[in-house]
Amino acid sequence: MRILGTHRFIVGHVLDALKLLPEESVHCVVTSPPYWGLRDYGLPPVYWPEVEYSPMSGLPPIRVPAWEGQLGLEPTPEMYVGHLVLVFREVRRVLRWDGTLWLVIGDSYANPGKGGPWDEGRMQKGTGRILYARQANRGSFSELKPKDLVGVPWRVAFALQAEGWFLRSDIVWVKPNCLPESVEDRPTKAHEYIFLLAKSPRYFYDAEAVKEPAVTHLYDKRYLPEALPRERSNEPWNLNGPLKPHRGFKVLDTTCGRNRRSVWAINTEPFPGAHFAVFPKALAEICILAGTSPAACPAYGAPWERVVEREHAPRGDRFGCREIGRFDHGQQGRPYLEVVASRTVGWRPGCRCPDNDGSARCVVLDPFGGAGTTTLAAMALGRDSVYIDLKREYAELALERCGFKGSGRLFDSHDWSLEEIPPAGAVQSPGAVAIP
Incomplete structure (x- = not known):
């Protein structure tokens, strides 16, 4: 080509x-x-x-x-x-x-x-x-x-x-x-x-x-257990509403943004x-x-490919996940919520050509x-x-x-x-x- x-x-x-x-x-x-x-x-x-x-x-x-x-x-x-x-x-x-x-x-x-x-x-x-x-x-x-x-x-x-x-x-x-x-x-x-x-x-x-920028931050005090009861039906992270945490439900570290809508x-x-x-x-x-x-x-x-490093907190004790996570005891105690932080660490070739610089x-x-x-x-x-x-x-x-x-x-x-x-x-x- x-x-x-x-x-x-x-x-x-x-x-x-x-x-x-x-x-x-x-x-x-x-x-x-x-x-x-x-x-x-x-x-x-x-x-x-x-x-x-x-x-x-x-x-x-x-x-x-x-x-x-x-x-x-x-x-x-x-x-x-x-x-x-x-x-x-x-x-x-x-x-x-x-x-x-x-x-x-x-x-x-x-x-x-x-x-x-x-x-x-x-x-x-x-x-x-x-x-x-x-x-x-x-x-x-x-x-x-x-x-x-x-x-x-x-x-x-x-x-x-x-x-x-x-x-x-x-x-x-x-x-x-x-x-x-x-x-x-x-x-x-x-x-x-x-x-x-x-x-x-x-x-x-x-x-x-x-x-694009995320709507709310993971550390928001409104979602900690000691937070006062309030109506959260119109809030993006509605943990007490219809959007209940579930297995496989992941929360991005919102400092890294969210997938474009x-x-x-x-x-x-x-x-x-x-x-x-x-x-x-x-x-x-x-x-x-x-x-x-x-x-x-x-x-x-x-095209070259972006290399993204993702950091996971599967036990629920980092990034505040312990406070807001719900545990599913039927799945070896893993939390419903898994925090993922991502950052770009570099780029790599998208093909195996020896001279791909x-x-x-x-x-x-x-x-x-x-x-x-x-x-x-x-x-x-x-x-x-x-x-x-x-x-x-x-x-x-x-x-x-x-x-x-x-x-x-x-x-x-x-x-x-x-x-x-x-x-x-x-x-x-x-x-x-x-x-x-």
Whole structure:
């Protein structure tokens, strides 16, 4: 396997650009494709070939005809899902067997579809660009009723699952500073989904790197036997409530943190550049930290593994376990609660190559690069990256944002390359339908 260069920027149709990458050359994919039926990014129309896919495991396949247009402006959600299936088939080819895909995707509503010309007055301030997709493009289709939530994220997730991806987690990205909505018949949407998908049942995932602070500390006096009686039903360590200690119940030393939960509260970040829908850098960093290692094998790219030392207190007389533990006399007097303290003591090679000195770096791919948030996060964490986007303007924006162009460089030790490829499907194929 050939490890890619430091930071590679490719301008072109995503299906054509992905074909330039070798098989299993990428460790982790963090991306957010254009959402269906929401925005017109002013991208040139590209050719999408006919595709057949299953909307869910066990269901009959759907055949989507060839089409020419902009991803996200398809006339039906089925066609949009089919085009993403095409993209992630190629992504699966370039992803290592132990790699992960972090897919950030939002939903939209079915509108009545009034038809007619788009209201040119609804444009983004200061840019003159159309802010939202044509209402006629989001009309009545696929038996959806007006005002129905389309359910695009789960349609995509189930289709990818049927393609062979392992759907490992649905993460809810909560936006504490979400924008208000002028609706009075439903809650304001304040979240999007992040799907963690894997190519294999066993894959690289660094749980220690993305731990979050624990809620309470093991030594809390409220849980000692001499503590006053109180209602503890709403407390995280509810030893006198429904969460009774049991055999195998382990308590982490909370100074070391806890395993990351599936709800992430991350504020959106304002971005002054000519690109909307930029997800926060902090979100990309969590995905990259979990899906990659700081070092990799220079020959085969295997990520190095974290070496974690865990300290156990099985007899219940350390870390305060004696005071709060309950003993099960039927199991040789072992306490129900076992305290575990963990700490990182180093890193070790993830393969047996004799020359694996960890001199290579993991590669992060974003096939819908946009403003370059994933690339910027990869640079900050010492990972290599591949950026793909159809629009040259966005690539130039990403290069400037990452410090490769403009007044100064953010990281002097990083190299980069920019290439623009003509779309292989530039000539419209028979049967393709062009957007108006």
